[in-house]
Amino acid sequence: MVQFADRVNRVNPSAVREIFKLMADPEIISFGGGSPANESFEPDIIKEITAELLTKQPDLMLQYGTTEGWTPLRDAYIEHIAKPKGLAFDRGNIITTTGSTQGISLSIDAFVNEGDTVLVESPTFLATLMVFAKVNANVVAVDMDEDGMRTDDLAAKLEATGARLIYTIPTFQNPTGRTLSLERRKDVAKLAALHGAVVIEDDPYCDLRYSGEALPPIKSFDDADNVIMLNSFSKIVSPGLRVGTVAASAEIIPKLTVAKQCSDTHTAILPQAICAEYLNRGLLPGHLKSTAPMYKERLDTMLACIEKYLPAEAEYTRPDGGVFIWLTMPDGFDAQELLVTATQKYKVAFVPGAPFHADPADGKNTLRLNFSGATPDKIEEGMQRLSKAFAAQL
Numbered sequence: 001m002v003q004f005a006d007r008v009n010r011v012n013p014s015a016v017r018e019i020f021k022l023m024a025d026p027e028i029i030s031f032g033g034g035s036p037a038n039e040s041f042e043p044d045i046i047k048e049i050t051a052e053l054l055t056k057q058p059d060l061m062l063q064y065g066t067t068e069g070w071t072p073l074r075d076a077y078i079e080h081i082a083k084p085k086g087l088a089f090d091r092g093n094i095i096t097t098t099g100s101t102q103g104i105s106l107s108i109d110a111f112v113n114e115g116d117t118v119l120v121e122s123p124t125f126l127a128t129l130m131v132f133a134k135v136n137a138n139v140v141a142v143d144m145d146e147d148g149m150r151t152d153d154l155a156a157k158l159e160a161t162g163a164r165l166i167y168t169i170p171t172f173q174n175p176t177g178r179t180l181s182l183e184r185r186k187d188v189a190k191l192a193a194l195h196g197a198v199v200i201e202d203d204p205y206c207d208l209r210y211s212g213e214a215l216p217p218i219k220s221f222d223d224a225d226n227v228i229m230l231n232s233f234s235k236i237v238s239p240g241l242r243v244g245t246v247a248a249s250a251e252i253i254p255k256l257t258v259a260k261q262c263s264d265t266h267t268a269i270l271p272q273a274i275c276a277e278y279l280n281r282g283l284l285p286g287h288l289k290s291t292a293p294m295y296k297e298r299l300d301t302m303l304a305c306i307e308k309y310l311p312a313e314a315e316y317t318r319p320d321g322g323v324f325i326w327l328t329m330p331d332g333f334d335a336q337e338l339l340v341t342a343t344q345k346y347k348v349a350f351v352p353g354a355p356f357h358a359d360p361a362d363g364k365n366t367l368r369l370n371f372s373g374a375t376p377d378k379i380e381e382g383m384q385r386l387s388k389a390f391a392a393q394l
Contacts (some may be wrong), residue, residue, distance in 0.1 A: 009135045012355075024056045025347070029371045029382035032349040034174065034323055036235050037298075038373075040291045042283075046238065049277045053270065067257050069096030069245075070272035076247050076279035081231060086220050092250040095257055098267045100204050100244030101233035102260070105131050105227050108165075109259040110252070112137050117163040121149045123326075123356035123363055125174045125202065128167055139358040146317070148173065148180030151187035157193045165198045166191075170218055172205040172322025175356045175368040179320065185218045193224035204232035204244075207288055209321035210296035225249035227255075233275050234325070236288065289371050295323075295372055298379060302371040311390055317394035323372035326353070333365040334393075340388035345383035348382045 053061050068074070074094040082089050097103045104127070112118060114136045120128065122141030125144060130138050140161055143153040149168055157163065168188065170180035180188070192199045201218045219229040225248075232244040260266070278284065302325060313330045316326050329335070335352035342348050353366025371379060 027347045030349040064268045065269045073272045073276035076276045097244040100230045102232040103246040106256045106259040110255040117161040118165045141358040159336040176326035177319030177324045189221035192226045201225040201229045205322040212320040298371045301376040309387035325369045329365045335367040346385040348385040
C-alpha cells in the first residue's frame with residue numbers, strides 16, 4: 001500500500017466540488033456552486049478576441065511566458081481595475097495567477113510556516129481552509145456580524161496569538177454575502193500594521209454590486225505595505241479562463257514569483273491576453289452594468305422565496321451583491337442531514353455550512369445558497385423543493 005504525505009492526508013475534499021458531482025443528475029436544481037450565470041458569458045466577443053490574437057500574434061500566444069505575467073494584462077489591470085478603485089500601482093506590484101485561488105496559495109507559501117497561527121473570518125472560504133490545512137497552520141476564527149469581520153475580536157486575537165496572517169473576503173463575502181464596513185476596512189489595515197501581520201484581501205466579488213455604494217479596498221488604507229490584494233476575472237468575464245491577479249508591494253511580489261515558479265511556471269498566455277484585450281477595449285464597465293439587473297432579479301427572487309417558503313425561524317443575510325446568501329437555523333438543526341434529503345428525494349442541492357468553519361463542529365445549522373447560477377423560474381422551483389426537504393426534516 002502506498003504511503004501518502006501528511007500534508008495531503010490533512011486535507012478533506014472540497015464540499016463544493018463533491019456537490020458538483022451531483023450535477024450529473026439532470027433533475028437536480030443546484031444552489032451549491034458559485035458560478036456566474038451562463039447568460040453572462042460573451043462567447044462571440046471572446047471568440048473574436050481569440051481569433052485576432054491567434055492571427056496577429058500566434059507565436060506569442062502559444063509560447064512560454066514570464067512568471068510575473070503577460071505585460072499588457074498587468075498594464076490593463078493597473079489602468080482599468082486598480083485606478084478606478086483609487087489605487088496607484090506599477091508593474092512591479094502585479095503578478096498574474098491561474099485563478100485568484102492560486103494567489104491565496106502563493107501568499108500562504110510565502111508567509112506561513114507549519115504551525116503558524118492565521119486568522120480567518122468565521123465562516124470563511126472553504127478552499128482557503130483547505131490550503132491552511134495542507135500547511136498545518138493553526139487557524140483561529142474571528143467573529144463576524146452583519147458588517148463583516150468584527151475588528152474588536154480581530155484586535156483581541158492578534159494580541160493573544162501573535163498571528164502572522166489575516167485572511168478576509170471584505171466584499172460580498174463567501175459564504176455569507178456580508179460586506180466589511182468602511183471603518184472596519186481602515187481598522188484591518190491599522191491592526192495589521194501595528195502587529196506586523198500580513199493581510200490577504202481576497203476580493204473576487206467586489207464588482208458584482210447591485211445596490212448600495214462601492215467601498216474602497218483595504219489596500220487603499222495600507223500605509224505599511226502589509227496588504228496583498230487578490231482580484232479575479234472568473235466572476236466578471238469567465239471562470240474557464242482561470243486568470244487572477246495579485247497586487248502587493250515590490251518587496252512581496254518577488255517572493256510570490258518564486259513560489260509560482262515552483263507551481264506552474266506561468267499562467268497560460270492566451271487567457272491572459274484575452275483578459276487584457278477585453279479590458280483595453282473598454283468592455284468591462286458595460287458588461288457589469290448589463291449583467292447587474294439579471295443578478296439582482298435572481299437575488300431578489302431567492303430572498304422572496306426564502307421569506308415565502310422556508311421556515312419562519314430561518315435567519316438569512318441580505319447582500320447588496322455577489323452570488324451568495326447565508327442561512328442559519330436554530331441550534332440542533334443538521335444541514336448535512338438536510339442535504340441528503342434534499343438531493344436524494346427532492347432533487348435540489350446547496351452547500352452545508354460546517355466546511356466553511358475553522359472548527360468543523362461549528363456551523364452545522366447553517367447553509368450557503370447560490371443565486372447566480374439559476375434562472376428566476378428555477379430558483380422558484382428549487383426553493384419550493386427545498387421547503388419540502390425542510391418540512392420533512394423538521
